[in-house]
Amino acid sequence: MAWALTFYLRYFWCYVPLYGLLGALALMAFFRFLESHWFVWVTQMNHLPMEIDYEKHQDWLTMQLQTTCNIEQSFFNDWFSGHLNFKIEHHLFPTMPRHNYHRVAPQVRALCEKHRIPYQTKTLWQGMTDVVSSLKNSGELWLDAYLHK
Helix, strand or coil: CHHHHHHHHHHHHHHHHHHHHHHHHHHHHHHHHHHHHHHHHHHHCCCCCCCCCCCCCCCHHHHHHHCCCEECCCHHHHHHHCCCCCHHHHHHCCCCCHHHHHHHHHHHHHHHHHCCCCCCEECHHHHHHHHHHHHHHHHHHHHHHHHCC
16 A cells, blocks of 8 residues: 555656646646546446346356457457456456466357357457447437436
């Protein structure tokens, strides 16, 4: 905890002399803004558009595979998502280091094929457009409920 708090001391020690106090705060706010948007895109493109049913009483593995999907593996996608483009493997093995997901993915895919469970993968572009579509649908539901109280 103490080490984490020293981040702010080190940050201000480095950037206040360069940008002044307000400039250093503005720079931090700008990067937090970018970071939060990145985090939302990376985490939600694997979750939001997926089919979720509450009363199917499925086994744990099947439920994990139906409620999430992967984004295709590529150097850029691995880097951009911090290896969380392997969201299926992340849900199945949450304590596994992220940089090892690509090693277990072929085994998970083979297990899915063996048991005829869909292993869903989409492109980065499709994942991002699915987020926009899901937000649009949610917004329309909210607007309809709001206008027709």
